[in-house]
Amino acid sequence: MPREAYHRDLTAIQERVLALSARARRAVEESVLSFRAADLVWSHRIDVEDEQINEERLAIEERCIAIIAAQQPVAVDLRRLASTLFITSEIERIADHAVGIARINLMMAPETPPRPLSYLPSMADRALAMFDDAMRAFDTDDVSLARQVCQSDDDLDRLQDRVYTDVIEAMRADANVVERNTYLLWAAHNLERIGDRCTNICERVVYTVTGEMKDTDPSTF
């Protein structure tokens, strides 16, 4: 007898993970927008709403553990559930990086972010594209796309390097902008870490589909 209820449970978990990733994505996008706009109310709201993401992550984990205990999955189902436990944690941490950026905005007040924001908006676009592709690879079991995401992490690292160079130049030119530019570096670091998390997610997608558990080639950065 095909195990229909069990497979419905697995599909439901997959959908909850995708929904969680959509919330985390919105948090990242809004954190950068609130940072650019120096909107403290908006940043504060991102911080507060993160609690819901944390709770949903724990609920998904509990559901995965319940399915493992009750259904004793094997093969691809076991790999998918084991990966889901890890991926859900990575998504929650991506949301934490969004909170990190939001809190930098709050800490900076009453100062505002430096202008221009160097390559920070480009980093945000790149990180969000990686996150979108990572979750699409997760949703469709696309190993090829997952590997592309891992390779594209270097682009994000390069952009962070450019932010660093710009910030150092700005600090050298004007000692009064040191503090604000330091905050900018922290924000850039949060976006760079999102790229690392997306790489981790994609490694688990490759594991789910192929059974191969290995790190992607280490970054040149």
Next chain:
Amino acid sequence: MAETDGKASLMSARPPAADAGRAPRLSPNAGAVADAVDNDIEDAIIDIQGLSLWYGKAKAVENVTMRVPRRQVTALIGPSGCGKSTLLRCLNRMNDLIPGVKVAGAVTLNGEDIMAPAIDPVEVRRHVGMVFQKPNPFPKSIYENVAFGARINGYQGNMDELVRFALERAALWDEVKDKLKQSGLALSGGQQQRLCIARAIAVQPAVVLMDEPCSALDPIATQRIEDLMRELAKEYTIVIVTHNMQQAARVSDRAAFMLAGDERIGRLVEYRHTEDLFTNPRDQRTEDYITGRFG
């Protein structure tokens, strides 16, 4: 104690020199995906080569080639009618008892062809014991159940010691040592099954076949038998047929997945280390079966 008395070549502790090394004579298992059947086994005690079996005109098993590792647990899994019990019964020629059965191919035990006409099937069964789905102790005392096989085989040693040895190996001694004269039928189902295992061990076999040995037992008795299988594998080779995939995953070192197609002929689809088969099967049919996507 098993496999060491050297009474007959079938009993030899080590395989003959010609069979001693790595000898994965791979012949294609019909329809198997490349690499799904891994017969690269360092020390195989049983070597099945191109085995097919017919019940009358109906072919039940086709072209199975697999090597069974010595002193390990090998599980045969698959849906009902896939030929796993039929294959198991070939390993001690139990199918000889069914009228109209025809077998092609070869099965060797320690390098000796057990299908050869000159080989006495009773002698084969002395070296390859069997435990069945339903515990079937004789209507005799616990002691006599264990001693029975050894006695008809003309065992000349100390019978009390042999009975104790077999009951200890079957993890039953402590529970029955004070009531050895009590009927075997008075024991619980789980104890009866361990008594049957003791009875199989008492004739000092090299291999113990188990055909769904826990399907009539409760979870606690099942756990005891599973623990016992792991213990016994230190001295004996065990081949188990089970419908319980989690049991196969828990107790076996290697697992074979068999499947019969629409024409109802059982074939070996995948045979690998148990951990590999259950975490990352090579053949989609194995994946579909063990994940419950068909069956």
